[in-house]
Structure formats: structure tokens, C-alpha cells
Amino acid sequence: MPEAHEQEDRKTGFTAGANLAMKVPAPLYAETVAFYRDVLALKELKGDAETTAFAFGAMTLHLDCCPQMSQAELWLQVTCEDSRTAAVRLHRSGIRRCDGIEPLPEGFDGFWITNPAGIVHLIDAAGPTRQ
Known part of the structure; x- marks a missing residue:
């Protein structure tokens, strides 16, 4: 059934x-926020003590204050047309979900994975512009 898998992909x-x-x-x-705001002079879109967002070219860079972390991590958003199909394809490719990494809002059509190097990805069926 390779044809069925190709259509699914x-x-x-x-x-x-x-x-x-x-x-x-x-x-x-605070020092990291100041770096993007004051040193690089990126446009700040919103900000508070827990999260600050900057225009980052065509993307939005969200800086999240995480007291439980000992080092910074970069998490990426990947959009898809259908989260169920995406989950099947990723599972078939040996990629495991890690939904417990951070709660998603009720009704959110997506899930968390990590790539083989351990970088977290949000798989999001809502489209590329979700903030």
C-alpha cells in the first residue's frame, strides 16, 4: 500500500x-528580553513578566520565562492540514509524541513532538498564523 501512504503524506x-x-x-x-528589545531593536509586539513577543522577520519570536528550566531551549511551530494524518505519519516515521511537555489549550487541534536531536515542535493543525 505505498500509494495510500503517499496520498496520506x-x-x-x-x-x-x-x-x-x-x-x-x-x-x-529580563536580560534576554532586553537583548532583543534594546540591543537588536526588534519590534516588541506584547510583553509581561512571563512572556514577551517580538517581530522576527515574517515570524513571531516568543520569549517565555520558565523558572523550571536551567538552560534556554528553542521550540518550533510546524503546521499541518490534518492533525490525525500528521500523527499517523510521524508515528510511522518513528517520531514519538510528548504531549506532557506543556499543556495545550482546551480544544487545541495539535500536539507536541521532539525531533531526533531533542528540539520540541508544536504540530498545529490551525494554520501558520496562530499566535
Whole structure:
């Protein structure tokens, strides 16, 4: 049934999302925000003590203050046309879900995975512009 798998793969339609999330340890959060705001002079879209967003070219960079983390991590958004098809394709490719990594909003059509190098990806069926 390779033909069925090929049709399924085309339906998945993975694309890069519009969001990057940098999870920053709490002691480095203010300094990291200042770096993007004051040193690089990126346009700040929103900000508070827990999360700040910057225009990052065609994307949005979200800096999230994470007291539980000891080092920064970069998390990526990948969009797809159908989350069920995406889950099947990823599972078939040996990629495991890691839904417990961070709660998603009620009714959110997506899930978490990590790539083989351990980088977290949000698989999001809502499309590339979700903020």
C-alpha cells in the first residue's frame, strides 16, 4: 500500500509555522528580553513578566520565562492540514509524541513532538498564523 501512504503524506502538508518559542530560565529572562528589545531593536509586539513577543522577520519570536528550566531551549511551530494524518505519519516515521511537555489549550487541534536531536515542535493543525 505505498500509494495510500503517499496520498496520506501529501494530505499532511507540513509547513513551517509563524511562531518560535524560546524557553528562557527565569534568572536570564529580563536580560534576554532586553537583548532583543534594546540591543537588536526588534519590534516588541506584547510583553509581561512571563512572556514577551517580538517581530522576527515574517515570524513571531516568543520569549517565555520558565523558572523550571536551567538552560534556554528553542521550540518550533510546524503546521499541518490534518492533525490525525500528521500523527499517523510521524508515528510511522518513528517520531514519538510528548504531549506532557506543556499543556495545550482546551480544544487545541495539535500536539507536541521532539525531533531526533531533542528540539520540541508544536504540530498545529490551525494554520501558520496562530499566535
